[in-house]
Amino acid sequence: MNTKIKKTEEVLENFYKNLKFPSHLAQATTYSLMAGGKRIRPLLFLSMLEAYKIELKPAHFEVAAALEMIHTGSLIHDDLPAMDNDDYRRGKWTNHKKFDEATAILAGDSLFLDPYFVLASCDLPAQNVVSLVKELAYASGSFGMVAGQILDMDCEKKELNRSEIEEIHQLKTGRMLTFPFVAAGILANVSETELIQLRQIGEKLGLAFQIRDDILDVTRSFAELGKTPGKDIIEEKSTYVSLLGLEAAKTQLLCLLTEVKNALSVLTIVNQSDILLLVKNLEQI
């Protein structure tokens, strides 16, 4: 796992170090990119490639880095005063607290635009690059993450039912967690049927990921989370925990992760060890 993280982080760091950018902007993007994220999305993508017996090449770490860039950009914008107004992220100042609001807005913008340069520069067949660009834009823009974020903000202080909560999570968290699976399938040239199965696995895992986040928000301390806990309650957000209660939310998380493991077992993958380890880690709450 460590090699995968290390090589992905090398791409991230070098992208903003090697090029003639305004130093202010490069500092701000690098600050958030290197703030100690767990790199779940890159790890899922790279582990799925290995599961398909694909030998990891520099281009694969570039795709992993592109995905992490968009994820990081979304965290910077989510933390802004006009949005969730958070001071801490991963135990450090959020980007706009460390720099300023204008810089944080522009750093996020860079992290939304630059990954497409990274993808289009990858040493992969053009048809694969086009598919990855389409899938990443689908996961991140108005079909996915950004749509989920606006629904999430609209729904603060509203009581939501379970399907409404799930719709938000599917868009806000699910789509970006689906990309690693579908992208690996694209590069492994799997069948259309298997691509659909991969999408379903990503959606289930995305939901599990969000339920876990809701659980940790009430059970963990600032030191453990690296950000202010209990924010969902303060903001009167409808979460899995507020809807089902803590114990039922935990049960639901474990059920979903079991479904993910079952669904993985019917794919044409051959080397499951790393991907199963990632899923197993999510069981720790």
Place this chain on the structure above:
Amino acid sequence: MNTKIKKTEEVLENFYKNLKFPSHLAQATTYSLMAGGKRIRPLLFLSMLEAYKIELKPAHFEVAAALEMIHTGSLIHDDLPAMDNDDYRRGKWTNHKKFDEATAILAGDSLFLDPYFVLASCDLPAQNVVSLVKELAYASGSFGMVAGQILDMDCEKKELNRSEIEEIHQLKTGRMLTFPFVAAGILANVSETELIQLRQIGEKLGLAFQIRDDILDVTRSFAELGKTPGKDIIEEKSTYVSLLGLEAAKTQLLCLLTEVKNALSVLTIVNQSDILLLVKNLEQI
């Protein structure tokens, strides 16, 4: 010209109308997309394609729309309170005044991410799509527009010399005005030499465009501009006008536009009428 604008606007409007987006987000993106922009970048691209005798197809209007989406996203973010803090744009409320800051941030984010979905869905050869994605990301992100914007903000209230002003303009305005020329060259399969010539034309035109903007900021009224005039003076920005004086700036604009026309005449294009008309329009100050 009108058909080109009409068909590009159809793509823009339909993209957010036809799909199942959160209505709030679609309203905000559509509000700014349809706020009466002059569509200079799409017109330059489509006119250059015609200059190369390429028959315009739906895919070309999609590329034009993708370019206009990123441009519009940048205007929404530039107008935010933490950035230029403008209330009016094209004679209407800016996005964050019409909606709210969070919505404007997310609408801009969508308009940075969605165009890559549009490009990757175009009915064009995959190799061309990859080149267009790379060129658009180069024009808009840390190599171009966003870098220019952060330099511009860093330099408020500083006195800049001419080459510093030109560097900012080249990044902030020039890159996105270079895309139409290079993109047309890519689709016309021109030589590497001609691609370089196209890039130089775009850079010159971008500079001319910015000088013209600086001139109009001091010579036009609110009603003519559709936004607050005289902002450069209030913000103590170094502009061509503050550096050279109004008359010398006008002369410089006309010189650059003449150079653009001369450079166009050595390309392998055959039908120059529309592209020359666009350049001629920029002479009106």
